[in-house]
Amino acid sequence: MSYKHILVAVDLTEECDPVIRRARDLAIASGATLSLVHIVEPMAMAFGGDVPMDLSQLQQQQFDQAKEKFEALKHKYLKNHDRPINLSDCHLTYGQPRQEIHNLAKTQECDLIVVGSHGRHGLALLLGSTANDVLHGAPCDVLAVRLATKH
Numbered sequence: 001m002s003y004k005h006i007l008v009a010v011d012l013t014e015e016c017d018p019v020i021r022r023a024r025d026l027a028i029a030s031g032a033t034l035s036l037v038h039i040v041e042p043m044a045m046a047f048g049g050d051v052p053m054d055l056s057q058l059q060q061q062q063f064d065q066a067k068e069k070f071e072a073l074k075h076k077y078l079k080n081h082d083r084p085i086n087l088s089d090c091h092l093t094y095g096q097p098r099q100e101i102h103n104l105a106k107t108q109e110c111d112l113i114v115v116g117s118h119g120r121h122g123l124a125l126l127l128g129s130t131a132n133d134v135l136h137g138a139p140c141d142v143l144a145v146r147l148a149t150k151h
């Protein structure tokens with residue numbers, strides 16, 4: 001069975017590259033469509049939802065910065081790569097990464113989600129990771145691309 005629609009989730013750090021490259025190679029090998037997603041986490045959510053000040057302006061700045069980076073990433077892969085990626089869809093949305101990635105995988109009928117994973121241990125493992133989070137309850141297969149361990 002080969003994959004038909006691969007969704008690659010990126011955190012917009014320099015670590016996106018190995019994750020996107022792996023997803024691209026898989027997409028080429030299986031003739032799958034590739035879509036890209038980044039989720040901007042609302043600040044109030046990051047602070048536990050109980051912040052006694054107006055975050056809307058900061059929130060807008062955060063979204064604008066993410067959009068700029070996302071566009072640069074798309075451009076880099078669409079135009080400047082030796083083996084350009086044919087990205088069918090690019091999604092930039094607000095929300096909680098696990099929930100939004102799962103929702104998107106369902107609505108877009110993706111059969112593989114690709115994320116990066118740091119292979120954490122010790123305290124960092126207790127704090128959890130997005131890769132772990134995405135794996136639980138995922139509507140399809142999940143591939144965790146091993147990244148250099150963060151300390």
Ligand code: AMP
Binds near residue numbers: 019039
């Ligand atoms: P982390 O556990 O935060 O180090 O992230 C591991 C991987 O989860 C990243 O390499 C991305 O594939 C994915 N990821 C993390 N944050 C986001 C985000 N905000 N939107 C989409 N994917 C994300």
